[in-house]
Amino acid sequence: MLVDVHTHVYLPRYASWLRSRSIAPRILVNEAGEERLLILENETSAGRPVGPDYWDRNAKLNFMDQHGIDISVVSFANPWLDFLSPPDAESLARDLNTDLEEYCATSPCLPSSSLNRLYGLGLLPLVPGISISSVLQAVSQIAKAPHLRGLIMGTKGLGKGLDDDALDPVWKAIEEKGLVVFLHPHYGVDSSAWGDKENGHVLPLALGFPFETTTAITRFILSGAFDRFPSLRILLAHSGGTLPQLSSRLASCIDHDPIVASRLKHDARFYLGKLWFDAVAYGPEELAFVSEIVSRAGRYESGSTNTKTLADRKEGSRRMLFGTDHPFFPPLSSSEKWKSVVENLEAIDSVAGWGEDEREGVRAGNALTFFDIQ
Amino acid sequence: MLVDVHTHVYLPRYASWLRSRSIAPRILVNEAGEERLLILENETSAGRPVGPDYWDRNAKLNFMDQHGIDISVVSFANPWLDFLSPPDAESLARDLNTDLEEYCATSPCLPSSSLNRLYGLGLLPLVPGISISSVLQAVSQIAKAPHLRGLIMGTKGLGKGLDDDALDPVWKAIEEKGLVVFLHPHYGVDSSAWGDKENGHVLPLALGFPFETTTAITRFILSGAFDRFPSLRILLAHSGGTLPQLSSRLASCIDHDPIVASRLKHDARFYLGKLWFDAVAYGPEELAFVSEIVSRAGRYESGSTNTKTLADRKEGSRRMLFGTDHPFFPPLSSSEKWKSVVENLEAIDSVAGWGEDEREGVRAGNALTFFDIQ
Known part of the structure; x- marks a missing residue:
């Protein structure tokens, strides 16, 4: 069984908004008569191709069938409602959440099952x-x-990021309702970092996206939010960006900065064990590493006497979930399987130290539990 | 034996420059009569303590003795000469390189050895x-x-970064002379990313520094520089920032962007096997991961038929080198061992899958070979 937890949609109502706009984010028609998506104002190229994969439910189901995906937990694609006025954001959120519920509820069921093929993450x-x-x-x-x-959810919150105390009632409500927060980037970092050379979308997507996610979740952790809302369930896009590789450095820097150290109950590495990670990292060593970092988190609970140092990859795999990032990263030829999907599946199959139990968990079981799909 | 490859100095001539300045980078005297280092103009706090550890050779040797470090390969601390006019940069580079050679040449030898205790990296x-x-x-x-x-070397090059074609004669000369390039961050990313909350230096140091290094070396790789200068020897600060965790994502993004894909001879992951990494990552899982990423690089050489997927950490350890980042991250009490050093040594001792050979290599042997110290 295969469950995709990182798969996006622009529902028709949202695509219409994008078509009505004259600045990014927008959908425009180019000189060849093709619709293009311009997602950031400073994009260097003429945007990217956009079409039915973004809004047509049959295209989503066809993609799922082509890749053996049984269930998709569909989420809105960035930049969500970030660019709207409060009244427009409020009404569009309400309408899009209604649309998405209907999109999922009227989807076909799995053969010989009462499970739907589509579940959703609202906004x-x-x-x-x-x-x-x-x-x-x-x-x-x-x-x-x-x-x-x-x-x-993106990384801006109410404009001041996810470490804004004004968000506390929101976290509290989300925690109480047991909802999942899927944290996803959009802005990257200041584009001056990418320099003058023509590198297409590579730098903002490969580096900027993970940098943004890492910064947002780190600021959230440093604010003490996980000490205040310990049952909050956050899923990080793109396998947590770069937080896993920087987590011991983060802990060391905190050790040397009493302002932050005195604010937190635990070593920074402890909080990585409170997170979930999609398995959208494109390589087995990357997935293995994330699972180690999650496995070790318990060692860093305040007062822990666990000094185990041998890496355990199995425990951490329980917080990792297959995803595709569809409809982004389409193949260059339309008939082939999407390479990004194939690579992520191969990566799961190739992690050294995971058994078939762990692989099945990452492919489907962990997601069914996490999203309470039964 | 223990060799420190990441240890910094502001030689007296450089400290004098910093004292003469009225904007960052500068050394100022605060109201309590203490010298403070203000390294970036937008630093939120009143800088950081600065003292003999930064410029007194005896302080460096005492630090080495206290931590059992036999040899240090000393490099200038950021921001180097970045803030100077061309004539000042030229003359100060010449003088500082002369100073550093003397600093090393007149240092004591190791007991019963002709090896000096101090070697240097110029600018x-x-x-x-x-x-x-x-x-x-x-x-x-x-x-x-x-x-x-x-x-x-920092990340700005001649002002346009390390993917600037104008640097090609410099890379060529460095490659021909067999010199090591130690790539080190200074600027981080745009500070608006860190938000309003008081987090001391944690975010720019823990995240901004590695983001900057990652961006610089990625842009260097994307420019095809390693295809033009395949023998160039680059050591990355802080275990390569976040390049290891993002390398498969980088390869995937390149696959979907023909402009870049057609420029490079190999999959992006191949080039990580051409780099060296200090072991300044503060945790054993992080070091293990870097060694896996280096070990796997050969699989991604163009035309390679090596499909080995089981992680090998031993081969990759040969490109990893112990470092301390002295005199940054001092302990809160002056008598204790520096926690940042102790943690990095413990990490080397705790990597699962490394034997004593690999640990000794990372502590000393790899550095002796890499810097041709014999």
């Missing part, structure tokens, strides 16, 4: 100036929708 | 507007200095 009207009560209403709406299992 | 006058011939003169000066083994 919140997180924009500067919105009232917290509007955000909490969206949390309630999502919690009541039978096929929505949580929400996807 | 180049890499600033916007400098003539390439001035830079090449500095390369020649370093190559002729008996105790200098290479140079430390």
